[in-house]
Amino acid sequence: MSDVEPTEHFEQAEHAEHAAHSGNPFLALVAVTIAILAVIAAFIGSLETIETAATIDAKSQATLFQDKATDSWGFYQAKSLKKNLYDVAAVLAGPGANADNFKAQAKRNEEDQESISLAAKTQEDLTEQSLRSSEKHERRHKILTVAVTLLHISIAIATLSIIRQGARWPWYVALGLGVLGSFSAAFAYI
Template sequence: MSGHGFHVHGPHDHAVEHAAHSSDKFSGNIAVTTAILATIGAMFGYQGGATQNDAALFKNNAAIAKTEAANRWNYYQAKSNKQNLAELAMTLPNVDPEKYKADVARYKSEKEGIKKEAEEWEAKSAEWDKKSDAALHQHHQWALATTAEQIAISLAAITLLTSRRWLQGATYVVAAGGIALGLFAWLHVDPIGTLLAKFGGAAAGH
């Protein structure tokens, strides 16, 4: 504590402080381990934040594309109304149908182009939505990996305080699990989702 306030120490800080006052090789190894895990956790946390931002950006792009598609469909409907009115006028008595035939052909041609644009914008919107969902899922994977590393660091701190060898093993196991989750996120691999889909499909088959 200082005269300017207080500082809350994290598990890694306690590990380093403990190792600094101890010549025990066991304590030194744990301190180095926590430093490495803190670095890995920080990297995972950064990737998690980046993918979350990507997901939000992609979702915004999907909304913009959806709005553009809606605008095109509204324009398409307006052309359809004009075409319908022209076709109706052709059936009225004492009206020359040829006068409106060109208008009907023009509206029909314009509608085709507008429809194509609307469908293209809808496809873009669906594509951005898909990218957003993928980025958000990857964010969750990075978040799980980060959480695992934080738990491993906490276990390392408890290991230093208790000198329990089995806790050291637990620390390494949890840390390895977090690193594996980080690798899965980096490689865009979802083993859990794959297993669930596989067992879900097998269950549906029965």
Template sequence: MPEEFEVHGPHDHELEHAAHGGDDFSSKIAVMTAIMATTGAIFGFQAGSTQNDAAMFKNKAAIVKTEASDQWNFYQAKSNKQNFAELAVTMPGVDVAKYQSDIARYKVEKEGIKKHAEELDKSSLEWEDKSTEILHQHHRWAQAMTALQIAISLAAITLLTRKKWLQIGSYGVAGIGIILAGCAWFQI
């Protein structure tokens, strides 16, 4: 059986030394990149969560708006019946008392329907406002996540170029991401 052996190229020793050596610069960048990636994942989760909430609130607003529309249609139907009853009162040979009773009943019924429809309209607007507010928060989380992704990219370039100014830039962009996350958290 032939013996197996491995031949190393001239650069293999340098790569192994860099991977296991005491390169403080690379170690710091690697740790910060891992922290930024973890933080970015949290921000991404928050962005997705707030986006879902905004969609649910928007959906609730549409459902309530449809209910309000149904009530307004019901109100209109009662108004039409009241108008026919008012017209019937003017016709000869009809039971005027019955139609006046109907007119009075339709007026009372319409008021209740109108009040309910107005409440539903108001509720729909409140759900719309909640959706808009949470969507703004979603945008802040998404901006924070994007800033951290840019910071991670800058960190990768920093490792390749070993430029201190890129390291500072990466940390600065990560700081902007943290500030944006704070704005999202406090709904600013």
């Protein structure tokens, strides 16, 4: 997330306003450029925040799904132990009603294991999907951080045109960095 104070854009706009009132048309153009760059930077900063939240959410979902899968596998193992105990009890009981009851219980636990296994595998698949989503959002966040940083630098450099009473090179550099920052932000979603 960007560490820029929310009032920084207002300070840049104030510099731009002073330049607009100077009577120099080039400085007025620089002032408009600064305002546009500030709006773009604010928009991309918001996207960066959204991607940060999405990363955290996806990682939380992955943890939840993995916990559910772990619980399901624990339940699967418990059913396996019960099945084995009923199998042993059926053998030890010898022929008769008790043995048939133990065999039926063993079969029921084995059937339960199949549905539990399917649920656990589904939870593991959901974990993987959430982790992939988290990686995608984290990648976007990193690119958007660079993009918004480029835009903030471009705003500061454009301000040099005003401070230097119409020097053009800072404005050109600011335009280049602004375009680079904007294209970087677009690249985050490609």
